[in-house]
Amino acid sequence: MPLVGLGTWQAPVGVVGAAVADAISRRGYAHVDCAAAYANEEEVGDALRDAMASGAIARESLFVTSKLWNDRRRPRDVRAGLEQTLRDLKLDYLDLYLIHWPVVWRRGTLMQRDGDASIAECWRALEALVDEGKIRSIGVSNFDEAQLEELMRTARIAPAVNQIERHPKLPQDALVRYCQERGIVVTAYSPLARGGALFADPVVSDIAEKHSVAPAQVLLRWSVQRGVVVVPKSVTPSRIEANADLWGFELDASDVEALSTLEDGESVVASPWGTKQKKNVVLRPLLTAIMWPVSKIVRVDVQRMGRSGFWRWAWSEGE
Template sequence: MALTTRSVTSMARVRARAHVFARAGDRASRRGARAGLVDARRATRGAGDEPAVMAIGRESLERRLEAPMVGLGTWKAAPNAVRDAVASALRVGVRHIDCAAAYGNEHEVGVALAEAFERGDVAREDVFVTSKLWNDRRRPGDVREALETTLRDLRLEYVDLYLIHWPVCWRRGTVLQPDAEASIAECWGELERLVQEGKARRIGVSNFDEVQLAALLDDPRTKIKPACNQIESHPMWSNDDLVRFTQSRGVRVVAYSPLAQGGSLFTHPLMVRLAKKYGKTPAQIALRWNVQRDVIVIPKSTSAERIKSNCDIFDFELSEEDVLEMKILDVGKSTATAPWSHFAPVASRNRWLRPLGRVLSWLPSKFIAIDVQRIGRSGFISLRAPWS
């Protein structure tokens, strides 16, 4: 069901229908998603020079959690800049911070969160924090250790959402080296235990295609349904079939790289014309396009001005005609070019790049261990015995 809003003044309340995650494991359990309420508010915070705070449209989830429709992505955020970006985002009302161990900056995000909580800028329970489990942590003991490391880095007692980053299983400390003794199903079972222990409020997946998502959903061992599938989606690659399939199974979609990293998307004549028509920026048009598909967006930015602008998308609605015209932008451009990606825009290239990378990294993996959760810090690379 598409999200709709109506134009209002800056102090008005905007209400719209949206899906919420299906409840898992209680008497209110439902198949698929249940209609919810998106409440986008704008308010000012005091007077003088204090910045305006915008409480971003958010979705009520089971277990009384909330996932705002617009969050802050931290992928590729430069060292030191991400701390200020998170602080700025929280000041302007962003309440959804998307992180991952592999981004190498969770410890900086943790500093920003701790400082904001200590200052009283925002309460912990009002911030939705997502993190992700890296590819070489699929065995139960590794899963638990990874989340505990993430919690220490983020200075939190729990994350609101914990995702399997990619649907692959690598040997611990390696890149592209398969772990024949690990599986997604076993990993998911341990994630379910971590939910029961309160270390993660919800669990989900990222970069799963239709077959991989269906396999997890239909596995009789799966007790807790994935809360979301975080995938790449933007006007230059809608990933439409996967979006529709995921939503049809009652799983929310979260779009990373929703701005396609700017560039040619922002300068396309159609985007320029639509921006002028609606009195918005091309970035706001792109984000609004996804939100109207009932897709949560997590644009990355380290600019306080752009972070605030990215959230200002709830006072207009793209017409059906404009949404249809935007289909011409869909040229299959992917920003996720890693050799382990199996998605269409890079699939043909990765069919030979992935095995090549596996061969080239095999010998180094015998002598060198890589701890992704220590990127940029001591312990990131260590020596190991070749027989281990």
């Protein structure tokens, strides 16, 4: 699994394909991080197909990750979700398939718990798909230590990866250490935080100036130097190239210590079902209650998102 991959979260339809093509064909990337919920897998798949057809990269050299959405926990839905992702990405198999969040929602709903499904049942379905050769390895995303412990009590195949939000503001060092001690690779999403706020921070800019690199390279090097995989998103060719150019310098102990002062424990991800956002203590139960009546008349299918560049809503009569 390459230490640097191209993230596709929030990479818009109409742009993401060109970014993937540029990363693979011109910038040396061999790792692309996707998800059904990113609403762009079909366009990413077009770029992957074209890159392989042109000889820019062979399938065996390409590492593609995708993620199973929160309402796909029952075995038939796990299989259907994977098969749709494989069709969209124009692939015969995935190198890595992750459970996107440690939640279990009713099919076609947002934030409505499915009491008849479980993470353990979902994992068994993923293990079966590994046995069939449709997935090379399986893992999780946004799991904490307790959730990993619970999963591993019944898992036949241990999770290969835990993809988590990680940057100097939210380093999650204890979780990283826990995973690495158990042979679970940690991947950092949002490794640059959000909005470039850290780029202008004097701590980051001073270290960047010291090493004659960009602030983004400092933040990415901080993770890979710890053995953490990074999947920064960019659709700008120069930034895509710079984000992979991390091997000509090394952060020293004083750099790492300075970056540790930026920790404030606050997530930059706006997912109301996440556990790292302080506001979600109030927001999560409120939105769960609001979405209950909505779920009776509106059905959301993330596997169909992105084909027209917007969320597709299908009316249903409830479940």
